[in-house]
Amino acid sequence: METEISDLGEFGLINRLTKDFPITNPQTKTGIGDDAAILSFGERDVVVTTDLLLEGIHFDLRYVPLQHLGYKAAIVNFSDIYAMNATPRQITVSLGISSRFTVEHIETIYAGIRGACEIYGVDLVGGDTSASVTGLVISITCIGDVGKGEEIKRSGAKPTDIICVSGDLGAAFMGLQLLERENAIAAGQKDFQPDFAGKEYILERQLKPEARRDIIELLRKEGIKPTSMIDISDGLSSELLHICKSSEVGCRIYEDKIPIDYQTALMAEEFNMNLVTAAMNGGEDYELLFTVPLTAHEKIEKLKGITMIGYITKPELGAALVTRDGQEITIRAQGWNAFREDNVSELSS
């Protein structure tokens, strides 16, 4: 039994979608059901971020399950809040829904959003829901809080600071390559079953990324306060250049220090792709890129899940990757660009 959205109307749909979302943060005074949500943060600062996800640009429903899509749409916003050293508290979710979606489809997206909210302790407090004449539109705004002076911006990196990255890079990108290949093969065949054995990690990195709350907590516990921080959504190159530009500094990172999982490496080999390019420019890793003072070197060295990949320089030295054979290659942003033509695909129907 599938339900047409027009049977419920906008308010009926919102009620149905949001009724199971609990309010868990004492800072959430009023959630859904009024013109606006009311939040109370007392002496803490409020942090706001927003992301717009469009079908055919940011996701392809031929191989992205709706529940994963909802989960990821929430996670990418939480990641931005953590990248400010803040804690995500509330989200608003706006959906534009084309007529081929049923209420159950939309509930599946919301189930993914709810899963993310439960794991990260975030309250759904509002949104807007509308028909769309074309593809699916997901717009999420996330609000977080941070103690005054505790925020970490992109602009605080200083020469000699160590550049660190959490987790490993390039896996989400290789997962996407795999999904696109299998989807292309499947298009010509009925009952095609893609073989994803041994590739679970790169698929999960693409379809169900996590926000690095654990890294924020670890750094706090160890008494390490980064001087600058950003999350890796568009790719390491692009994010490094953001930090360099905002902080008015240069940088050197070392090819042989970039953390890469073995599944990523195997997949790159299978695709005959340059592994470093994938790690530098692939994007969607949602790892944290940050800088710490040189004095934190010993502490950082001992922390699991964090890799030191280089150091900050004076601005006149520019941003460069030092290859295994000691050559310096200027870093250019080749990260994901929503306006690049090869990122604009046809809508699935």
Add this chain to the structure above:
Amino acid sequence: METEISDLGEFGLINRLTKDFPITNPQTKTGIGDDAAILSFGERDVVVTTDLLLEGIHFDLRYVPLQHLGYKAAIVNFSDIYAMNATPRQITVSLGISSRFTVEHIETIYAGIRGACEIYGVDLVGGDTSASVTGLVISITCIGDVGKGEEIKRSGAKPTDIICVSGDLGAAFMGLQLLERENAIAAGQKDFQPDFAGKEYILERQLKPEARRDIIELLRKEGIKPTSMIDISDGLSSELLHICKSSEVGCRIYEDKIPIDYQTALMAEEFNMNLVTAAMNGGEDYELLFTVPLTAHEKIEKLKGITMIGYITKPELGAALVTRDGQEITIRAQGWNAFREDNVSELSS
């Protein structure tokens, strides 16, 4: 000279669009240029609202100028914040842009947003910009602040409270009817010039609505605190039912008290439409609907721009419109519904 968006890329486009937006609120600590904006409200509460506007559903670019569209997209969010008795402070703007738009088109939308921000004292603090494979997508989130205990929700109306409305109703709806008629006529003729003389008011109400900050200020100055409040976006019927449901009350409003401008009345006659239906269900008025205790009657009576249209009853009496001849008609939400099929139009190309 028009500029392709792909020439600038996402960050180039954002820089170009946002460089002229000043930061005017001391509560805005960090705006655009990091993972998230940072706001500081100290002892005040934070209010958040969001609206998603989709081409072909919420606007038709055949007759809506881009600058007006930007202005209105911001205003509808400010209106939601005022309807909480709060003050809008910041917005984030996310745009999905199809390839037929140039940078100059997008700048024109932003010029409208900037105009609204300047008039209402709101800072642009973030957003997201992306290609869209189909129509234009505008998602705006607005953040405001309100003194603790000063917020006005939909849920505070009590039996015997007086129901008030600001301004007049139905004009935006009649303006839309006029625009659609002239557009239909124009479609068959080259160099067609629509004659809008004497219809400026209803056109302005549709294309360039305002948020009723003046009414909020007036009520505050007069020491009147409404018991419940909502802004009229979907239509008086729909909003009245929201207040009745949230407050667990009923209501009676009087047909002959509903404020209607003469241009609205003339246009309804020309279209052979029921005037009261237009005023009750037309929507997009962005007036404030609110309730005040009976004791405020004398004060409210003297205030320009506010009309008393009825009173709140016990819930068992339901919600009804009392006609000129004394009949009671049950109020049903026939307001604007984004999922109703006749509200889903073809995209212009």
